[in-house]
Amino acid sequence: MxxxxxxxxxxxxxxxxxxxxxxxxxxxxxxxxxxxxxxxxxxxxxxxxxxxxxxxxxxxxxxxxxxxxxxxxxxxxxxxxxxxxxxxxxxxxxxxxxxxxxxxxxxxxxxxxxxxxxxxxxxxxxxxxxxxxxxxxxxxxxxxxxxxxxxxxxxxxxxxxxxxxxxxxxxxxxxxxRFPEAETLARIVEVHYPGIRHDLLRNALTLFYEIRAVPGLKKKPSTSEALDWIRLLVADEVSPDDLKVDPKTILPKLHGALLKNEQDLHLFERLAFMARRN
The missing domain is CATH 3.40.50.300 (P-loop containing nucleotide triphosphate hydrolases)
Known part of the structure; x- marks a missing residue:
């Protein structure tokens, strides 16, 4: 067995x-x-x-x-x-x-x-x-x-x-x-959403790991939250180019699937404010 x-x-x-x-x-x-x-x-x-x-x-x-x-x-x-x-x-x-x-x-x-x-x-x-x-x-x-x-x-x-x-x-x-590396997470996503556009998946995972790497994040988004977020991106037909982060807004599209508390939301808002000031 x-x-x-x-x-x-x-x-x-x-x-x-x-x-x-x-x-x-x-x-x-x-x-x-x-x-x-x-x-x-x-x-x-x-x-x-x-x-x-x-x-x-x-x-x-x-x-x-x-x-x-x-x-x-x-x-x-x-x-x-x-x-x-x-x-x-x-x-x-x-x-x-x-x-x-x-x-x-x-x-x-x-x-x-x-x-x-x-x-x-x-x-x-x-x-x-x-x-x-x-x-x-x-x-x-x-x-x-x-x-x-x-x-x-x-x-x-x-x-x-x-x-x-x-x-x-x-x-x-x-x-x-351990939290999966990008290659493994891509395989997981493809199992759940076969046929997903590779450019959308690549840009989404790049942004996802950038969010996880932000210092001071209280709750890092998990694998299940990544799947929920990508599901929404596919359902809303979001363009891969729309996932490129604007430093002045910083918040990703449909961020409610990834950021689950007000502390992390305020953190990204402060980062956006600092980017606008600079």
């Missing part, structure tokens, strides 16, 4: 090596990188490329590790007991399976995506150490042990918003997705 990319996902050699190493080692693959560099999409494309189902666990700031295993709905059981419902005699009726349980019980190899793990509390990764290492956990309410018969491919993404515990990192295979 080896991942070699898909027709709709451009993966460089280092990324494919990381995915396949994690599969062979049977360890979770921890993927970091700028937002919008395709970390979440990687898990979906690994599933597609290997012909596997994917189970996605989207982590939020309020997510607890226990929710990935199971949840016991004691409130519903109490209510049903008051109503005389015969289901209350079996506590298993009130156990809700989490994403890890679903992956462990699938009976076949699946891809388990734990998306944006750094959004949760700092203890969240520690609370999953044993479960991800041993691929089993105990259900205290029923006394059963849930064990993965077939070990899933676990892909964990992080936007690096907070540091992850060393004990957790030790159990993972790590890969950092």
């Amino acid at each position: 080896e991942f070699s990319g898909t027709g709709s996902y451009i993966a460089d050699k280092d990324l494919m090596v990381a995915v396949n190493a994690a599969i062979k080692l049977e360890r979770p693959l921890l993927v970091k990188g700028e937002p919008g560099t395709g970390k979440t999409e990687l898990a979906r494309q690994v599933a597609e490329g290997l012909g596997l189902d994917i189970i996605e666990w989207n982590v939020k700031s309020t997510t607890k590790a226990q929710q990935g295993l199971y949840e016991y709905d004691a409130v519903s059981r109490l209510r049903d007991s008051q109503l005389g419902d015969p289901r209350v005699s079996d506590v298993a009726n009130y156990i809700r399976k989490g994403k890890l349980w679903q992956a462990f019980a699938a009976g076949r190899k699946v891809v388990l995506l734990i998306d944006e793990i750094d959004k949760a509390d700092i203890e969240f990764p520690n609370d999953l150490l044993q479960e991800l290492d041993r691929m089993e956990f105990h259900v205290y309410e029923t006394g059963e042990v849930v064990r993965a018969q077939v070990r899933p491919i676990v892909i964990i993404t992080s936007n690096n918003e907070k540091e992850l515990p060393d004990a957790f990192l030790r159990r993972c295979f790590f890969h950092f997705i």
Whole structure:
């Protein structure tokens, strides 16, 4: 079982090596990188490329590790007991399976995506150490042990918003997705928009990387934002010559797809003001 990319996902050699190493080692693959560099999409494309189902666990700031295993709905059981419902005699009726349980019980190899793990509390990764290492956990309410018969491919993404515990990192295979170079990004664009004019693509990417290189930019535009912007350029039939920046205006056409906060917008406005003064 080896991942070699898909027709709709451009993966460089280092990324494919990381995915396949994690599969062979049977360890979770921890993927970091700028937002919008395709970390979440990687898990979906690994599933597609290997012909596997994917189970996605989207982590939020309020997510607890226990929710990935199971949840016991004691409130519903109490209510049903008051109503005389015969289901209350079996506590298993009130156990809700989490994403890890679903992956462990699938009976076949699946891809388990734990998306944006750094959004949760700092203890969240520690609370999953044993479960991800041993691929089993105990259900205290029923006394059963849930064990993965077939070990899933676990892909964990992080936007690096907070540091992850060393004990957790030790159990993972790590890969950092670097922002693609212009040649690679051009290939990505051509996959999404086949037949795009080469002069438009060349001028758009030149301007895009110039914007990313501006000092003091709070949020650099990402790969996904580049795709959105180029999609708008194609839809509006923007001429490649119109993408040549006028220092007195400096703001690129349809800049709302690239600049996502007022601080960066004001930065470009100040640059334009300084250019006019000079």
